[in-house]
Amino acid sequence: MNIALFGYGKMGKMIEQIALKRGHKIVAKIDLDTPHLDSKNIDVAIDFSIPTAAFDNISTCLTNGIPVISGTTGWLDRYDEAMELCKTQQGAFIYASNFSLGVNIFFELNAYLANMMKNLEQYEVSMEEIHHTQKLDAPSGTAISLAEDIIQRSSYESWNEEKTGEQVIPITSLREAEVPGTHTVKYQSQVDSISIKHRAHNREGFALGAVIAAEWILGKKGVFSMKDVLNLG
Ligand SMILES: NC(=O)C1=CN([C@@H]2O[C@H](COP(=O)(O)OP(=O)(O)OC[C@H]3O[C@@H](n4cnc5c(N)ncnc54)[C@H](O)[C@@H]3O)[C@@H](O)[C@H]2O)C=CC1
Numbered sequence: 433m434n435i436a437l438f439g440y441g442k443m444g445k446m447i448e449q450i451a452l453k454r455g456h457k458i459v460a461k462i463d464l465d466t467p468h469l470d471s472k473n474i475d476v477a478i479d480f481s482i483p484t485a486a487f488d489n490i491s492t493c494l495t496n497g498i499p500v501i502s503g504t505t506g507w508l509d510r511y512d513e514a515m516e517l518c519k520t521q522q523g524a525f526i527y528a529s530n531f532s533l534g535v536n537i538f539f540e541l542n543a544y545l546a547n548m549m550k551n552l553e554q555y556e557v558s559m560e561e562i563h564h565t566q567k568l569d570a571p572s573g574t575a576i577s578l579a580e581d582i583i584q585r586s587s588y589e590s591w592n593e594e595k596t597g598e599q600v601i602p603i604t605s606l607r608e609a610e611v612p613g614t615h616t617v618k619y620q621s622q623v624d625s626i627s628i629k630h631r632a633h634n635r636e637g638f639a640l641g642a643v644i645a646a647e648w649i650l651g652k653k654g655v656f657s658m659k660d661v662l663n664l665g
């Protein structure tokens with residue numbers, strides 16, 4: 433499979449290593465100093481760039497008929513537009529706030545727990561995410577996905593960086609050198625607390641998930657999620 437990388441930073445480099453090991457070729461690396469996209473010979477594009485560039489990168493791929501996988505976070509105000517474009521172009525597109533198998537299992541666990549807790553008013557939910565200090569967005573895309581999955585299943589109505597009301601899920605974002613990504617969901621009552629936590633040890637899980645998604649999307653049309661790729665839930 434011939435892959436174009438949008439963003440050749442920490443994730444782009446890790447994806448390159450894993451893609452090569454799985455027998456794929458990197459035919460284009462698009463970054464700030466190498467912005468040119470020659471759409472010939474590209475089977476699929478993988479975008480791990482920056483929040484302000486993600487939509488344009490996805491849009492370039494879809495208008496050139498290239499299936500695209502995006503892991504960039506912090507651009508979701510334009511997600512609906514990306515879905516529409518994918519439909520009108522009859523393209524193929526997957527966005528995931530987190531491509532690792534472990535976090536996708538954690539998403540299922542979070543949803544299961546949210547269903548169990550939804551009528552237990554003595555518990556209040558809160559969330560914490562820790563990432564490296566170079567991260568541009570906060571809260572993390574993964575924390576937002578976790579919060580939205582709880583909101584769908586409970587009387588919580590929104591999330592915020594602070595506890596601004598009864599029905600608000602507070603998300604604390606901490607930045608510490610070199611942390612690849614740690615997420616905790618905590619339910620607390622007067623008498624006890626229940627926590628679930630996922631800690632990434634490195635970036636390999638994210639990168640492997642993105643390459644597996646790229647392999648999976650070949651020959652498909654539509655907007656998909658990692659749930660489809662991993663056949664979860
Ligand atoms: N969904 C997931 O599983 C994961 C998502 N991420 C997200 O992926 C993104 C990238 O993460 P990292 O690689 O750690 O960041 P990074 O900062 O190491 O790399 C980003 C790269 O994008 C480049 N870039 C800037 N403008 C660009 C443009 N217009 N087109 C193409 N490239 C451009 C930068 O020069 C840089 O090389 C972030 O949004 C991060 O939150 C990171 C890890 C896992």
Ligand SMILES: O=C(O)C1=N[C@H](C(=O)O)C[C@H](O)C1
Pocket residue numbers: 505529530563567568571572573574575612613614
């Ligand atoms: O920026 C990162 O590094 C990460 N970003 C994603 C997010 O915002 O959730 C996924 C992962 O936690 C690493």
